[in-house]
Structure formats: C-alpha cells, structure tokens
Amino acid sequence: MFMKLVIRRRRTPEGNIKFNINDNTVYADVDDGVDVQDVKKCIKDNLKWFTDRIHESKPTEALECDSRLAQFFSGKKTFICGELLDVLPYSDKKSALLDNVLYINEKKFADKTERIAEIKRFILRLAREFLSKEISSVGTRMALCPSKIVIKALKQDQWLLCGNNTNPTVCIDYRAIQLPSHLRRYIIVHSFAHFYESVHNYRFWQIVRQYTSDYTKCLNDLANFSYIKEI
Numbered sequence: 001m002f003m004k005l006v007i008r009r010r011r012t013p014e015g016n017i018k019f020n021i022n023d024n025t026v027y028a029d030v031d032d033g034v035d036v037q038d039v040k041k042c043i044k045d046n047l048k049w050f051t052d053r054i055h056e057s058k059p060t061e062a063l064e065c066d067s068r069l070a071q072f073f074s075g076k077k078t079f080i081c082g083e084l085l086d087v088l089p090y091s092d093k094k095s096a097l098l099d100n101v102l103y104i105n106e107k108k109f110a111d112k113t114e115r116i117a118e119i120k121r122f123i124l125r126l127a128r129e130f131l132s133k134e135i136s137s138v139g140t141r142m143a144l145c146p147s148k149i150v151i152k153a154l155k156q157d158q159w160l161l162c163g164n165n166t167n168p169t170v171c172i173d174y175r176a177i178q179l180p181s182h183l184r185r186y187i188i189v190h191s192f193a194h195f196y197e198s199v200h201n202y203r204f205w206q207i208v209r210q211y212t213s214d215y216t217k218c219l220n221d222l223a224n225f226s227y228i229k230e231i
C-alpha cells in the first residue's frame, strides 16, 4: 500500500488523533504532545480502514484513534517520573505502583471521573513523599534550607511559586513528580535560586545555570509537558 502521511499539529480533543484521507494522502491531526511513533502505531492498528479507503478518490469520513496522550487524558495511562505507565484495575483498595504499572481499585477504575480522581490522589501522595526528598537533596547541594516545603496544585501555567529571600519557601506543583528528572531538578533549582534573587535577573539565571545542565532546554521541554497539568 502506498500512501503519503502528513502530520498536522493542532489542538485535538483529549489528545486524539484524527485521520482523513484525500488523494492517497493520509492527514493526521495531532496534538503537540503526540509523537510520530504514536501516529504510526495507530495506522498499523487500523490498517484495514486505511487500505479500504486509500484508493478511493472521494473524501472519506475521519477516523479517530486513542493516542497514548488520549489514554493519559482518560486515565488509562499516567506519567510518573517522565515514564508513561499503564493504569490497570485490581481488587485491593489502596492504589499501588508495581512493576511500572499503577494499579487502582477496580470500582474506582470503572468510572472515568473516579479513576482520574484516584490517580491524582496517588500522584499527590507520591509527590509529597518523593519530591520533598528531592527538594532537600538539591537544597543540600546548594547549601540552602527552606523554611517550608509546600507541594500542592498550582495554577495551569505554574510549576512553582517564585519566592524571595525574605520568605525561603519552596512551593511546587505536585504534578512535578510526573516529569523527567532533569525537569524536576530545574523546577527545584529555580525555587532555591529565588532565595538569592527575587526577580529573574542575570544573576538569578547564573545561579540556575550553575545547578542545572541546560536550563533553556529545560524550559522548552517543560512547555512540551504542559498538558500534564490539564488533567
């Protein structure tokens, strides 16, 4: 089967991939967070739909696929420390992370709203346990000690609350635990750098640079993970 694949980046509801075929060209409308391998996998999984339509000249109805991102938005997958893990039901009441799978109670799993709420509760517990340790560890490296650590839900565009030297508090969004390690580190270092400088001036970024590998890359990577906060 010969076909040309054109990927169009646009906002799609809940990360779905929407396929249209025209003149032997497959147009895939995908969200920014969906990668090309995901698109190819959806084509492979629905190959018959494509082969049935590829030689028809008239436009056909669209095909919508659940991308991994869509599964994330429906609570069938979740990010933990940058890895996209399966969420599966089991009979125990308490949610648990076992062999890179998040298991949640089958009754909560059965309903999408309940399922997502339980995933969020689990992520918050995980964040309060592990992010606090990471914050302390980065603080030790920077020879800084916060007066208070707050891990909670922040606004959509915030991963942390920028502090100042009179109020040495580290306040980070709990969903930071879902990010890869270099981004968690950047967020923590950014928080601590405000203990020296209240504003984002040259000296502030110099401090950040001293403790993170490449902060401009971190800022770009962080933008690619912004949908984590939409759930």
Ligand SMILES: [Zn+2]
Pocket (backbone or CB within 6 Å): 161, 162, 163, 190, 194, 200
């Ligand atoms: Zn800041």
